[in-house]
Amino acid sequence: MSSQDTPEENLPAEPPHGTDAEIAPSDALVPDPGLPPHLPRRQDIDERAAKRSERAVAGLFTLSMLATIGFIAGFVAIDVDKIIYVWPIGHISALNFTLGCTLGIALFAIGAGAVHWARTLMSDEEVVDERHPIEAPPEVRQRVIQDFRKGAGESQFGRRKLIRNTMFGALALVPLSGVVLLRDLGPLPGDKLRHTLWAKGKLLINQNTNEPMKPSDITVGSLTFAKPDGLEETAEDFQEQIAKAALMIVRLEPEDIKDKRELEWGHEGIVAFSKICTHVGCPISLYEQQTHHVLCPCHQSTFDLADGARVIFGPAGHALPQLRISVNSDGYLEALGDFTEPVGPSFWERG
Template sequence: MTHQDRNAADHLPESGKPGKAVDPFADPGLPAHEPRRQDIDELAARHSERVVTMFFLLAVVAAFAFIACYVLIPKSKVVFIFPWGHVMAQNFGLGGTLGIALLCIGVAAIHWARTLMSDVELPAERHPIEAPPAVRQQVFDDFRQGAYESGIGRRKMLRNAMLGALTIVPLSAIVLFRDLGPLPERKLESTAWANGKRLINMNNDQPLRPEDIAVGSLTFAKPEGVQESDANFQEVMAKAALMIVRIMPNNIKDKQSADWGHQGILAYSKICTHVGCPISLYEQQTHHVLCPCHQSTFDLADGGRVIFGPAGHPLPQLRIAVNGQGYLSALGDFDKPVGPGYWERSA
């Protein structure tokens, strides 16, 4: 096609009038808006409102049924349900009730939008990404108008039912956290140490006497009765691991620490109070122990307090004494919860 042909094609005649441009894809425009029954009949609108409210309330009932299934149905119960066959009753109940709750909320929202919210077509021309102030104001006005036309302010029964469903249904997920594991109760605040339990050397599995602990040495111990062959040995030692040092009594700064020891022998938790790493580095001149994970440093001559690093609590101390047979033994459990801090801890 030549340049002249293209110019001629741009000015094709319309209705026999030469020189007038023709748009072969003219915009037909939007068809005339057809009102819904609910727009012109308040009784129909009331009926739709009741239907939406009913679905929201069904969602609330299903959420309570979800919780009831979790609490009342034994986890081991198996039932036959056609066509799936034998299934776990609790899983089937939880899945069914939660699915019904979410379905009811979805159906209610869709029915509300299709029958009660405004459905007037609002054409808008394309505009730059950065909207001018007038357009921004128009958006806010449209939002307020949409909120008004949705009836959420005027139809209180519908609004309250929706808020109830959206509040209650998510609560059903809370009970799922119960399946994350057994409740710790007070297990985090107690260890295998108890009054009268002897301190057993980790190296030779023999009970310790005061003369076995030399000044400047670091010795690791476990509670009497704990064996490496035990199935829960690692779990027990994760809290009960003990380190023992001997410091000249006149070098101990904290009076309580000295009173809880025996002739300068002090026993502290081996578990760092930052993230629970085992402490194993001891500097005998300064009486400092260092956690190799994040360099938290504790002063064993001053109650195990933190002098450097991210740890937030001093090392718990174990009160010890010498029993009638001359062995070092515990006079109870640690004075504080062992390991990293947690928000439930009572000390």
Template sequence: MDLRSRRSHRDRDLGRRPHHQGQEVMSHDNMPEEHKLPEAHDASHGHDVAPHGDPFADPGLPVHEPRRTDIDERAAQRAERQVSLMFIVSMLATVGFIASYVVFPIDKIIYVFPLGHVSALNLALGLTLGVALFCIGAGAVHWARTLMSDHEVPAERHAIEADDEVRADVIEQFKTGAAESGFGRRKMIRNTLIGSMALVPLSGVVLLRDLGPLPETKLDHTGWQEATPAQPIQLINMNTELPMKAEDIVIGSLTFAKPQGLTQDDEQFQEKIAKDALMLVRIAPEDIKDTSSRDLGFEGILAYSKICTHVGCPISLYEQQTHHALCPCHQSTFDLSDGARVIFGPAGHPLPQLKITTDEKGFLVATGDFSEPVGPSFWERSA
């Protein structure tokens, strides 16, 4: 199709005859009625918003249709009861959230299809808090859609900064909106909303329970605290579950140990091993720089806490030539030949050391607790 043909088709689509030489172009006024474009009309303001024949005319706002609750007081009262019921359910769910802390023990496991085995406490907390928040949101939405004013009000775009007149107008509109919302007149909705909003923050207060009770001296001691020179505790190899002898540990080796009597069948095994885990190295006595550290060991065998003093990660990387132990989490590096002092990284304290010796059978034993609290530093570190 050539340019003239395309122009002819375009002119025909616009409702006018092709403009050939010697022919007059038909205007909108002398165009037949069936070819004229409809005039744009603003239904909300009752005046034309664009010139005749503008295909992109603003149709204006649709005619406002009242809702059932606007013309039927019984429907409005029913909606009010529905909104209030949602707020009441929110209050009950918040009470249930708080009660869950009392009813369900922290280690209670239940089977729920299709989730499987889950914590009863976590499930109860999630459901009750979810219902409490959902009902507040759903009640507010239902209130706005059924009882608050829904008249459409167009507004022209304006600068971000408002002048005094606009600010005064906004305040006036806020007051008008507050009056139209019925917040002051519909006391049932107001009181139940205030009640639900007042109770929900209590959920956060109850969560503070997880921060207690206070540790008191629990962070100062480990499972080795019961060891005494008269009743020492044997060191058990973490891999073989067998007592360890001094001759089993060679120079340059790294071995992990735990106190005698601690088994994986213990319900609190993970909690205890997080403090009791040992890291044993054997260094030639002449290479040990710190004399007090050498005295706590036995023939060059030194027992340090395996728990990093930064954030509590387990240390498992050892360099034989330099006697450096590296924490894989944040690269804190400890010199085990010099009292496990920190030579690099964010850790703030050396690794605590355990005093060890051998019993009459040659097994390695501990005669006391660590020299200082193990793990990350805390606000009342006692050493």
């Protein structure tokens, strides 16, 4: 039988009006029931319960302080190579385990104390505030101030001095963990930044030929790189030492040298300056013969070698340090001491 022949009694009947099957209009939805009635907590009506909560919160903050002290003590006292067995983890570093546990307890105790304080002692009454324009009228601003003062009073921050003081102590001690970790970034430099391998009597060795240098080896307008005698490229600390001791040698006409000290610290117009740029420590290698300028290729700091290697352009903060040189009895160029100031970039305690 085709669908056109289907009798009307076999078609699904329409739901009667007024039944649950009919979709209700939007204005017939369940109304907002509003906030439930506020029920006081035990701490709100029993001061002894409030005191217990206060002691619990203070205890958590105190635990945080003790854990922070334990973090610092463990960092100082435990050997970095000590290994312990912790079930079920296995063999781990005693230092890492101690630092992780103490710092975790310190942070957790502060959070748990704050949550317990908010749930048991601070006001838990919900307040409904209708949305308002961004620019609040004066009466609204005044009400906000009053609400803030009321909330501050209800938090019992001023009354619960034990909580307040222990919270301040916990928050003040926790940042010390980060400060202590900074010490683990590496050994302190001491005075290593202020000294190089140059010393009185050290021969100037040509870095290209690895031979001592004589004044006759250096022509006017040339740029030569030198290292101190005894520093070999096969040395384990070669890169560390050459980064401070690298030297560039130029020969100028004595009458072209403007700085009196530069002339006295050189030999017949031959002057020696640090090769390390005083901006971020890049090696200087570009020399302009006609102007006696050297250029750092990294950030274009420019130094005038005829005027004490002072900065004439770029971000470098001060002139290149000069090494005092002379000629020994064998006719070779030698240093008369170390640099009189630290080489390379500036640092905050630089003299």
